């Protein structure tokens with residue numbers, strides 16, 4: 001049976017589309033910003049969110065000073081498309097993070113997408129109203145609030161993920177292993193087609209990336225297509241094993257009991273990372289709660305949901321220690337450059353050695 005694989009073609013005026021996709025989102029470079037340390041320090045004697053942010057920055061710096069602490073970064077929301085990619089790449093390059101747990105959108109649809117040579121674009125203010133979304137649909141332009149993506153590019157990204165799955169030995173893999181194969185793909189194809197890539201930087205430096213809801217992104221379309229074509233041909237296929245993800249991340253907690261978590265947004269990455277304390281216990285280890293924890297979120301505590309739950313609340317579940325935790329109620333594009341910029345310019349990371357946790361995991365997956 002042949003597959004119905006029609007390439008997406010935009011309708012409407014090509015010139016208009018080109019005009020709308022003219023201005024690229026530029027990623028902020030915290031290494032070049034001056035005066036962040038005195039700014040954040042001055043915020044520490046203010047009130048409200050300024051004081052919370054300064055305390056969070058100090059806690060992150062303490063995680064980096066504490067040499068035995070393994071730092072896990074969690075990502076939710078549309079952070080890479082919003083211009084935060086280089087902040088995260090600078091964290092990876094400078095040993096300021098040891099593992100990443102993310103939504104698939106940030107890692108595949110946005111970072112890997114840019115590594116394939118595609119870009120995110122600035123949408124004018126008038127598009128926020130939603131009045132022009134019908135026209136955008138005709139032009140095959142996707143909108144994330146004030147940002148545009150070319151859906152035709154995104155379809156190519158989906159197809160590349162399928163090509164990668166097609167090239168792997170059939171079997172069950174963690175998202176960490178599958179994302180490493182994305183890094184290998186970039187390596188085999190002359191590297192990323194942009195200056196900075198989270199997937200590629202982690203691949204080169206042995207920093208594992210987990211996407212605990214891996215199929216809920218561009219890679220999901222690649223997986224669906226891979227599975228369909230293999231099943232139709234009666235052949236074995238690659239599948240993503242979510243249990244293996246949890247097992248592998250828990251192995252890191254067991255191997256390195258002292259941990260700190262830096263959470264940007266909430267969602268599945270937040271809970272998955274907090275839960276490894278409990279999972280280590282379930283496996284018979286006396287794992288301490290996460291010693292340090294920072295979360296930046298716009299979620300509202302009144303809904304009682306996971307994304308908004310405070311870190312104090314997490315301590316009632318035995319997941320996070322209460323001494324060094326801080327919630328920052330702020331939109332991430334504002335708070336992240338300040339907090340990471342503060343820690344970067346303080347320089348505590350300079351005496352930190354790379355943990356290269358991906359290397360631990362090679363053996364952890366063996367039966």
Ligand SMILES: NC(=O)c1ccc[n+]([C@@H]2O[C@H](COP(=O)([O-])OP(=O)(O)OC[C@H]3O[C@@H](n4cnc5c(N)ncnc54)[C@H](O)[C@@H]3O)[C@@H](O)[C@H]2O)c1
Nearest residue numbers: 076077103104105216217265266267297298299307331332
């Ligand atoms: N966001 C996208 O553009 C997109 C695209 C494709 C697939 N997906 C998939 O949808 C699922 C949900 O992902 P999601 O990224 O929308 O996260 P999410 O809706 O799970 O976000 C969880 C919480 O994070 C917080 N948050 C998000 N963005 C924030 C910001 N900028 N500043 C502060 N706090 C913020 C909010 O409180 C939100 O409730 C994932 O599996 C993802 O792969 C998302």
